[in-house]
Amino acid sequence: MTEKLPYSVKFHPSDHAIVFAGSLRPSGKEELDPIYSCFSEALGEVSGVLYLNLKRLRQLNHTGFAHIAGLVRNVATARSDLKLKLIVSSVIPWAPPRFEHLAELWPNVTAEKYDRAFYPGQRVIDQDDFIPVLKSQNQLLWSHEKEYLRIHGLQSGMRVADVCCGTGEFAILLRKAFDPESVVAVDHSRRFLEYATNVVDEFQLDRVEYRFGDATHLLLLDDSFDFVTCRLSLEVFDRPEQIVRELFRICKPGGRVYVTNELMSHALGYPHEESIEAACHGLVGMFQQLGMDLDFGPKAAVYLKDEGLDDVRIDVIEINNTNSDVEEFVQVIESWIDVISGELAAATNQSAQAVEKMRSGFEDFIGAMRHRRGFAGWPIYIASGRKPDS
Amino acid sequence: MGIPVPSDHAFCIGENGDRDDGSVDNAIFAARFAIGGFASSFRHCEQVANYVAQFVTSNLPDPDRLNSMLSMGLNEILEMAYRYHGADGALNLLVKQPQSGEEGSSLQVVVGIPADSAALAAYDWCREQIGHAQAHNHYSNLVREGFESGPYKACLVELALIYRVHLAIKTEPSRGRATVTMVINTNQNEQ
Numbered sequence: 352m353t354e355k356l357p358y359s360v361k362f363h364p365s366d367h368a369i370v371f372a373g374s375l376r377p378s379g380k381e382e383l384d385p386i387y388s389c390f391s392e393a394l395g396e397v398s399g400v401l402y403l404n405l406k407r408l409r410q411l412n413h414t415g416f417a418h419i420a421g422l423v424r425n426v427a428t429a430r431s432d433l434k435l436k437l438i439v440s441s442v443i444p445w446a447p448p449r450f451e452h453l454a455e456l457w458p459n460v461t462a463e464k465y466d467r468a469f470y471p472g473q474r475v476i477d478q479d480d481f482i483p484v485l486k487s488q489n490q491l492l493w494s495h496e497k498e499y500l501r502i503h504g505l506q507s508g509m510r511v512a513d514v515c516c517g518t519g520e521f522a523i524l525l526r527k528a529f530d531p532e533s534v535v536a537v538d539h540s541r542r543f544l545e546y547a548t549n550v551v552d553e554f555q556l557d558r559v560e561y562r563f564g565d566a567t568h569l570l571l572l573d574d575s576f577d578f579v580t581c582r583l584s585l586e587v588f589d590r591p592e593q594i595v596r597e598l599f600r601i602c603k604p605g606g607r608v609y610v611t612n613e614l615m616s617h618a619l620g621y622p623h624e625e626s627i628e629a630a631c632h633g634l635v636g637m638f639q640q641l642g643m644d645l646d647f648g649p650k651a652a653v654y655l656k657d658e659g660l661d662d663v664r665i666d667v668i669e670i671n672n673t674n675s676d677v678e679e680f681v682q683v684i685e686s687w688i689d690v691i692s693g694e695l696a697a698a699t700n701q702s703a704q705a706v707e708k709m710r711s712g713f714e715d716f717i718g719a720m721r722h723r724r725g726f727a728g729w730p731i732y733i734a735s736g737r738k739p740d741s
Numbered sequence: 742m743g744i745p746v747p748s749d750h751a752f753c754i755g756e757n758g759d760r761d762d763g764s765v766d767n768a769i770f771a772a773r774f775a776i777g778g779f780a781s782s783f784r785h786c787e788q789v790a791n792y793v794a795q796f797v798t799s800n801l802p803d804p805d806r807l808n809s810m811l812s813m814g815l816n817e818i819l820e821m822a823y824r825y826h827g828a829d830g831a832l833n834l835l836v837k838q839p840q841s842g843e844e845g846s847s848l849q850v851v852v853g854i855p856a857d858s859a860a861l862a863a864y865d866w867c868r869e870q871i872g873h874a875q876a877h878n879h880y881s882n883l884v885r886e887g888f889e890s891g892p893y894k895a896c897l898v899e900l901a902l903i904y905r906v907h908l909a910i911k912t913e914p915s916r917g918r919a920t921v922t923m924v925i926n927t928n929q930n931e932q
């Protein structure tokens with residue numbers, strides 16, 4: 352009987368990619384036959400570029416590295432027509448230095464940290480300017496969401512994971528309101544996590560833990576959480592199914608996965624309904640240019656079902672100026688205005704005119720909130736599903 | 742395999758000739774292995790490295806990053822010990838968290854290995870490579886050549902030169918022992 356290898360390697364002809372995963376710690380060359388075969392298969396087929404996708408390789412010993420380095424050398428020297436791109440994850444701390452060093456040795460070899468440019472809008476969101484957006488949104492949403500969390504199955508004593516936790520307010524509020532066994536919150540913005548950790552230290556809260564990680568390849572164990580949340584984040588990824596797969600994996604059988612997303616083009620207000628509508632649609636268009644879908648809200652249910660969750664339930668939090676604190680709502684919109692006119696406008700090459708139009712539309716939205724006879728509403732879709740018992 | 746040692750020992754774990762220098766103040770983990778048993782299977786390196794990394798890092802900040810780094814580094818040291826050791830004696834393993842000083846907090850791993858003359862020569866070679874003025878160039882040459890001149894033992898050289906870990910290697914021919922000390926920074930924002 353042959354022992355199952357602790358690593359896998361596969362050549363994907365359509366992507367020109369050799370994909371590694373698992374733990375590669377061989378004692379010698381004899382354990383590396385699959386890698387040598389993959390290289391020869393790939394070299395027979397590809398032209399232009401060959402990717403070595405190493406982002407899911409969790410461990411690699413020196414012997415394994417020496418053999419990969421030898422193969423890279425052979426390709427780099429014998430196939431000068433081919434560009435070799437080594438794709439690593441910055442979440443695996445030993446990987447970038449090792450492969451970046453390798454890339455320095457040959458001109459046709461490069462190394463890329465994929466999660467630096469993981470989703471197209473990252474350069475906009477992973478910024479200090481975004482901290483007030485996340486903070487004010489969480490504050491506004493919590494009074495509503497607290498009730499929906501209960502309805503969607505969150506109970507005290509549960510082990511909870513909050514994936515893409517941002518600045519961490521949600522984990523703290525949840526810890527205080529639901530008394531969970533623990534909350535593990537993951538994000539891959541170092542600046543957001545630093546912010547979150549400082550808050551938890553200051554509040555002297557136990558059982559809340561922030562971790563640096565990649566939502567598409569979490570280092571958390573299978574079947575380990577009763578309730579897994581991912582809020583306002585699937586909408587910023589161009590491939591949300593990769594995250595849903597991980598939410599499903601870490602959820603215990605019988606546990607629930609809970610996600611929220613906006614339906615921005617359905618935000619509305621009056622007076623000045625046209626200007627407000629134009630601003631909301633403009634925002635959807637701007638984010639679309641960065642590969643994000645601010646209208647993802649109702650689509651989430653399909654992703655949960657496709658991943659295998661059952662008992663999928665949808666709810667809508669209709670934030671409006673009659674059921675929420677108006678000044679908190681105003682703060683949210685003000686934080687959007689700051690982002691629109693700053694980083695976001697620059698990243699999407701907006702004309703000054705377009706930015707001004709959107710800005711004045713959102714000023715009208717604020718006006719509608721504060722208007723004696725005005726109305727302003729912002730819908731957030733909740734979708735949750737149960738992981739079937741195995 | 743391992744024999745845990747009470748942490749109030751005044752000296753590092755090990756007895757008589759197998760004792761390795763160092764205090765057990767702030768120790769998190771200590772173990773002792775008969776070298777014959779340890780070296781009977783290559784898989785022991787990975788098993789011990791993963792276990793110790795999981796045990797030590799679970800209550801530290803950013804545990805996944807530290808677990809990955811500690812498991813990687815300790816595994817390399819243990820693989821070196823697996824390949825280069827003397828016939829008898831004990832492999833001592835100690836992990837400590839020294840008080841955080843100016844350079845931030847860190848984890849210190851000390852591995853004491855019984856070493857015959859061939860093993861001592863291998864550890865000396867690593868120390869010389871790491872301390873050499875042209876260390877980085879030498880290492881790059883090893884990679885370019887596919888490690889043909891330094892198979893396996895270059896693992897410690899790679900550990901010291903490519904990652905941000907501090908590595909110290911001591912050999913004591915009179916006692917037939919080598920000690921490898923690795924220090925990993927536990928500051929969260931390091932990568």
Ligand SMILES: C[S@@+](CC[C@H](N)C(=O)[O-])C[C@H]1O[C@@H](n2cnc3c(N)ncnc32)[C@H](O)[C@@H]1O
Nearest residue numbers: 485515516517538539540564565566582583584
């Ligand atoms: C729009 S924010 C939402 C944050 C938070 N859930 C909230 O509601 O305030 C999206 C978050 O996803 C995080 N993120 C982006 N890519 C990630 C990845 N690959 N792994 C983990 N987090 C990621 C970003 O850093 C950001 O904090």
